[in-house]
Amino acid sequence: MRYTILMHYPEETGASIGEETIAAGRKAFAAYAAALEQAGVLIGAEVLAPSDLTTTLTMADGELRVQDGPFADTKEQLGGTVVVDVPDLDAAIEWARQAPPIQWGAVEVRPGATYTVDGVWTPNT
Template sequence: MKYLALVYYDENIIKAMSSEEWGSLNRECLACVEGLQNSGHFLAGQALQPVESATTIRVRDGKATTTDGPFAETKEQLAGFYMLDARDLNEALQLARKIPPARLGSVEIRPVREIEPFADTAFTDDRPWRAEVQ
């Protein structure tokens, strides 16, 4: 099963790092990816540019609006992601514990919802987020 590991941290902590600390963290991340690749658990991943480079788009009533930066004001910013292949949530959590930036912020693990091409895309009662309607 695929799991997305979203890496969050406070960019101010990163900005305060010395170049040696930043280089060390990046080498740890590369080693983590190499270990995940060697074990067959790494599917994809990327680091993101700082939050100042973000643009958010919203479409309401057919009209698109854009704003600079992320949509939410938060203490931690989305810094990157790892797409993992894991047997189950427990294995995904064990793999995510090894992601170095977890020491600086957090890693959110979410199962990937597969959408079959050309399948009936009508909503069904198997949506996990669906509230029961009486």
């Protein structure tokens, strides 16, 4: 079954946390991605650009509104996603537990689904 691991954490810069910390984070992410790949469960992964590059679309009174920046006003932002294909939720949780951002943010696990021709969302199995 497919699960998306969503990684939320405070956005930092090299100036705020230091290049050494950034280098360690990159190394941790590379090791995590390699472990997922080696286990044969990795479908795809993306690290997202900083949230100040976000464009958010909403509808209000039938009109499209396009807003620069993230819509959510939070300390933590969605920083990246990993899609895995594993047997069950317990396996997805185990992989999420190993995600580096668990040390400095929150990691969410959400089942994937496929939209079918008949209009029904069905779980990927």
